[in-house]
Amino acid sequence: MYPSRFHYEAPRSLDEAFGVLQAYGDEAKILAGGQSLIPLIKLRFAAPACIVDINNIPGLDFHEEDSDGSLNIGALCRHRTLERSPLLRSKYPTMSATAPLIADPMVRNRGTLVGSVCHADPQGDWASVMLAMGGEIIARRADGSERAIPVSQFVVGPFQNALAQGEIAVRARVPAARGTRTGTYLKLERRVGDFATVGLAVALEVSGGTINRAGLALTGVGPNNIQCTAAEQSLAGKSLNASTIEQAARLAAEAAQPKTDVRGSAEYKRHVVYTFVTRALSNRQASAA
Amino acid sequence: MEERRINVVVNEEPKSVDVEPRLLLAHFLREVLGLTGTHIGCDTTNCGVCTVLVDGLPMKSCTMFAVMVDGKSVTTVEGLGLPSELHPIQEGFREEHGLQCGFCTPGMMMASKALLEENPNPTEEDIRWGLSGNLCRCTGYQNIVKSVLWAAEKLRSEAGAISR
Ligand SMILES: Cc1cc2nc3c(=O)[nH]c(=O)nc-3n(C[C@H](O)[C@H](O)[C@H](O)COP(=O)(O)OP(=O)(O)OC[C@H]3O[C@@H](n4cnc5c(N)ncnc54)[C@H](O)[C@@H]3O)c2cc1C
Ligand code: FES
Ligand code: FES
Numbered sequence: 001m002y003p004s005r006f007h008y009e010a011p012r013s014l015d016e017a018f019g020v021l022q023a024y025g026d027e028a029k030i031l032a033g034g035q036s037l038i039p040l041i042k043l044r045f046a047a048p049a050c051i052v053d054i055n056n057i058p059g060l061d062f063h064e065e066d067s068d069g070s071l072n073i074g075a076l077c078r079h080r081t082l083e084r085s086p087l088l089r090s091k092y093p094t095m096s097a098t099a100p101l102i103a104d105p106m107v108r109n110r111g112t113l114v115g116s117v118c119h120a121d122p123q124g125d126w127a128s129v130m131l132a133m134g135g136e137i138i139a140r141r142a143d144g145s146e147r148a149i150p151v152s153q154f155v156v157g158p159f160q161n162a163l164a165q166g167e168i169a170v171r172a173r174v175p176a177a178r179g180t181r182t183g184t185y186l187k188l189e190r191r192v193g194d195f196a197t198v199g200l201a202v203a204l205e206v207s208g209g210t211i212n213r214a215g216l217a218l219t220g221v222g223p224n225n226i227q228c229t230a231a232e233q234s235l236a237g238k239s240l241n242a243s244t245i246e247q248a249a250r251l252a253a254e255a256a257q258p259k260t261d262v263r264g265s266a267e268y269k270r271h272v273v274y275t276f277v278t279r280a281l282s283n284r285q286a287s288a289a
Numbered sequence: 290m291e292e293r294r295i296n297v298v299v300n301e302e303p304k305s306v307d308v309e310p311r312l313l314l315a316h317f318l319r320e321v322l323g324l325t326g327t328h329i330g331c332d333t334t335n336c337g338v339c340t341v342l343v344d345g346l347p348m349k350s351c352t353m354f355a356v357m358v359d360g361k362s363v364t365t366v367e368g369l370g371l372p373s374e375l376h377p378i379q380e381g382f383r384e385e386h387g388l389q390c391g392f393c394t395p396g397m398m399m400a401s402k403a404l405l406e407e408n409p410n411p412t413e414e415d416i417r418w419g420l421s422g423n424l425c426r427c428t429g430y431q432n433i434v435k436s437v438l439w440a441a442e443k444l445r446s447e448a449g450a451i452s453r
Contacts, residue, residue, distance in 0.1 A: 007291060008310035008356050038352045039334045042313070051310070053357060080346075104422025105400065106337060109346045110353075192421045 003041045010053040014168065017052055018142035021166050024050040030168065031055070032075060032115035035107045060170065063087070069176030072138075075115070075169055079108035092174075094183035094203040098129050101185060104193040114169050120155045120224070123195040127155055127225040129185060132201035132215030135174045139167040148173065158223055179207035184283065186276045187219070190263060196220035197263040200252075200276040209239045216248070216277065221269050222257035230255060231277070240281055249277035295359040299324070300368030308355045315339045317355035318365055326366035326395045330424075337423035340396035341365050347403040349422075366395035369402065377443040378402060378436075387436030389427035397423050401437045409445055413438065 007024075011017040021028050029048035031037055032055070040046040054060065060076035063085065071092065073082075082088055083099035102108055102116075102125055116126040117137060129135075130151040137154045140146045141164075151172075154162045163169060183203040187196050199219030205212045214235035216228040231251035238244045258269035292307040299322060308317060318324045318341065329351055330338040339351040342364040370376030378398050381387065388394045397420060404411065404419035411419065416437045417430070425433060 002316075003311040003313075005291070005309070005311055008293065008354070010356070010359075034354075034357075035334065035352060038354070042332060042351075051354075055357065104337070105419060106340055106347050106349045106422045107334065107352075109348055192418075 033111035035111035128217040131217035381440030
């Protein structure tokens with residue numbers, strides 16, 4: 001289908017972008033990778049009057065660690081870059097496991113992590129990863145001021161985020177770990193490249209066999225990505241063994257709010273959550289010890 | 290009606306064209322430039338038959354606006370080789386029967402081009418993974434994989450011959 005008409009701006013700086021956002025108010029829509037927005041525009045589920053293409057703004061395509069040990073991911077850092085990142089491979093196992101499981105190679109060449117979290121699709125994988133890692137989105141305003149919004153407060157509903165009008169999400173940030181990071185992302189899909197039937201992000205921060213911080217979040221089994229707070233709390237301060245793993249798996253399965261749909265029954269999905277948590281934590285036992 | 294002038298290099302030829310912002314890159318290539326080798330097979334960004342290279346990377350031309358390639362270079366299947374001088378990937382698809390109806394073939398070949406540039410010696414698994422965004426409704430995947438393996442070998446032997 002042909003998209004409906006819109007006005008197009010391709011600002012060359014953040015300042016220019018803020019100018020356009022101010023001029024168009026809530027008629028303006030930011031375009032990053034376009035891999036969620038353009039399909040919606042083509043089906044005419046979305047018909048913004050003005051598209052603000054941020055792809056020509058320099059300085060947004062990065063991912064790097066700050067001197068305080070936090071990881072920053074710029075608004076134009078593509079899934080592709082994260083998939084190939086030596087930094088993620090060596091220090092961020094949960095993220096490095098996720099990147100290749102997002103969509104397909106062509107979509108990964110354009111889509112961005114920040115765009116994915118902004119899109120707040122209950123089936124988006126990155127929001128679960130950011131929840132599990134305690135990540136936040138840094139929103140910037142026209143006057144140059146910035147505020148950090150924890151992803152747990154950033155995603156406010158299906159396809160709804162906490163950005164105020166005129167704000168741009170300039171980067172995502174993951175705070176420094178307390179100990180060594182272990183973890184993974186497990187995703188059940190009907191076929192390669194599909195959205196998750198069930199997705200599980202596990203991100204642990206461990207020292208000397210003790211879990212300092214546990215992050216567990218679910219994709220595809222609720223109206224939004226679900227942070228498994230009870231399961232996380234049950235693991236904090238403990239070490240991994242058969243009984244702590246069983247308890248976490250049970251609590252995570254209880255936190256899921258699956259619905260029966262084409263991808264499977266609610267009961268089946270809840271069972272997969274239990275199995276995934278058991279599997280992810282069992283695999284990590286050796287490296288956490 | 291709002292139009293914008295874009296300057297884009299398509300298959301090594303510079304073009305300067307006024308386009309409406311809502312024009313999809315796939316429609317620009319097919320309807321404005323007449324390059325109908327790039328196909329359109331779905332409305333949901335799922336099938337990959339519209340795959341072209343933008344600055345060397347495979348992208349779905351149905352999910353980009355033409356205005357977004359201003360200042361960039363685009364390669365379509367027409368830029369891969371000539372009927373008289375096929376690209377090794379095209380030869381591979383001919384030799385190994387990598388096509389049945391041929392509808393998915395241009396997208397498959399463009400994705401393969403990028404795949405082989407990044408990984409000249411892929412395993413069967415690498416190829417299946419690299420082509421996972423390209424659907425073949427004739428389900429001819431087995432021969433498509435063989436075609437890409439054939440092309441990889443030919444490209445490696447050509448590169449070897451040059452460096453020797
Ligand atoms: C076939 C297909 C399969 C897919 N499979 C998966 C999958 O398995 N898992 C998955 O997680 N995702 C999947 N996706 C979605 C993909 O990951 C998108 O790249 C992602 O959801 C959106 O990122 P984007 O950069 O493309 O954002 P865009 O499409 O450009 O934008 C999405 C939304 O976020 C807003 N936005 C974007 N960037 C900013 C910013 N910096 N500041 C403020 N607002 C912003 C936009 O205005 C828009 O509302 C799939 C997409 C397709 C087409
Ligand atoms: S036409 Fe199907 S992905 Fe582009
Ligand atoms: S050859 Fe027919 S769709 Fe692939």
